[in-house]
Amino acid sequence: MDNLGYLFAAYTIIWAFVFGYVFFLYYKQRKLRQQMDLLKDSIGEQPNKDVAKVNTDDNAG
Amino acid sequence: MDGRGALRHYILVGLGFALMVAALYMVFIYVPTDKNTGAVQRIFYFHVPLAWIGFLAFFVVFVCSILYLTKRDIKWDVIATASAEVGVVFTSLVLLTGSIWAKAAWGIWWTWDARLTATLVLWFTYVAYLLVRHYVTEDSQRARLSAVLGIVGFIDVPIVALAVMLWRTQHPGAMIFEGGLAPSMLATLIVCIAAFTVFYIILVTQSTRLKNMETDIRDIKNSKID
Numbered sequence: 249m250d251n252l253g254y255l256f257a258a259y260t261i262i263w264a265f266v267f268g269y270v271f272f273l274y275y276k277q278r279k280l281r282q283q284m285d286l287l288k289d290s291i292g293e294q295p296n297k298d299v300a301k302v303n304t305d306d307n308a309g
Numbered sequence: 310m311d312g313r314g315a316l317r318h319y320i321l322v323g324l325g326f327a328l329m330v331a332a333l334y335m336v337f338i339y340v341p342t343d344k345n346t347g348a349v350q351r352i353f354y355f356h357v358p359l360a361w362i363g364f365l366a367f368f369v370v371f372v373c374s375i376l377y378l379t380k381r382d383i384k385w386d387v388i389a390t391a392s393a394e395v396g397v398v399f400t401s402l403v404l405l406t407g408s409i410w411a412k413a414a415w416g417i418w419w420t421w422d423a424r425l426t427a428t429l430v431l432w433f434t435y436v437a438y439l440l441v442r443h444y445v446t447e448d449s450q451r452a453r454l455s456a457v458l459g460i461v462g463f464i465d466v467p468i469v470a471l472a473v474m475l476w477r478t479q480h481p482g483a484m485i486f487e488g489g490l491a492p493s494m495l496a497t498l499i500v501c502i503a504a505f506t507v508f509y510i511i512l513v514t515q516s517t518r519l520k521n522m523e524t525d526i527r528d529i530k531n532s533k534i535d
Contacts, residue, residue, distance in 0.1 A: 251349040254413040258352045258406045262359070265405075266508075269398050273515055280522050287529055 321511050328504035335497040349413040354497050356406045358505040359399045360428075364466050366396030366509065367435065367459075371466075374459035377452060386452040387524075389459055391516035393438050395509055400432045415479065424472040424480035431469055434462035 336354045343350035373389035376382070407425065412418050419425065438458045445451035473480055490498065 251347045251413055254349045254409050255351055258409045259355070261405050261409070262355055262402055265398060265402050269395075269512070273512070273519065276519050277515075277522075280519060280526060283526050284522070287526065 318511075318514070321507060321514075325504065325507035325511055328500065328507055332497070332501045332504040335500055340493050340497045341491075346414055349410060352406050352410045352413075354501045355505075356403060356410060357498060358502040359406065360403045361502055362505045362509045363396050363400040363403055363431075364470065365506070366392045366399060366513075367431070367463055367466055369513070370396065370435075370438070370459040371463035374456035377456045378460075383448075383452065383524075386456065387520045388513070388517055389456065390439075390442055391513045391520060393435050393459065394516060395512045397432065397435045397439060399505075399509075400428065400435065404428060404432060420479055422479045423476040424469065424478050427465060427469040427472050431462070431465045434458070434465060438462060 332354070336351055340351070340354070342348055369392040370389045373385040373392065377385040377389065407428075408418050411420070411425075438455055441455050441458060442451055445454055468475075472478060
């Protein structure tokens with residue numbers, strides 16, 4: 249491998265890890281949103297202070 | 310996210326993106342090629358910021374762990390975990406890019422040099438931190454144990470930083486502080502550090518938000534079971 253090969257390898261690994269971690273966070277967020285929707289469905293239209301709390305916390309970011 | 314939170318998030322993402330584009334332009338176009346080591350020296354501009362941000366991440370773990378143990382507020386435990394996670398990702402990249410650079414510069418992938426070994430120990434320590442969090446199921450016990458590990462593990466950070474001064478190592482010395490860098494190289498390095506710092510803040514904020522969401526969902530599930 250020449251010098252450029254090493255340079256290419258290093259930057260490829262960096263971006264692969266970075267995108268991998270960002271994708272992991274995105275996947276986790278999608279899964280949590282699905283769980284949240286399921287919980288809301290299971291609770292139904294009935295107002296619930298716990299659900300209201302989650303919504304507030306989620307919105308507060 | 311509320312309106313202000315979303316605006317703050319988008320400003321950070323925009324700033325991070327602009328800085329990263331500027332960093333890549335400077336690394337690959339603006340800065341001249343090093344006379345001695347050639348193109349491979351350009352690994353340095355991402356390798357060093359990754360290491361510094363790794364240190365910053367573990368420093369945040371250290372501070373948040375102390376705050377958790379003194380105040381017993383779970384929010385510090387959540388921030389510490391998010392920061393440790395990002396720190397492990399960045400330190401993994403430091404070890405990998407360092408190894409590639411070592412192969413190009415020294416002809417070997419790895420040597421048991423003081424700086425390299427201390428960095429590997431640091432990586433193992435915070436991987437252990439994340440494993441403790443994964444395997445201990447009781448909330449307060451997990452937070453307490455990981456806080457202790459987060460504080461003790463930080464001892465290795467100054468050892469890694471000072472290893473090049475304390476021992477004879479193969480790893481290059483602290484040439485940044487000794488004025489060994491040309492102004493264009495220093496400017497490139499500073500822009501790269503700024504880009505990765507913003508990136509670190511975005512990742513920790515997002516990870517913290519997800520962990521809070523996870524806790525809320527678990528609490529609601531538990532309250533439904535009760």
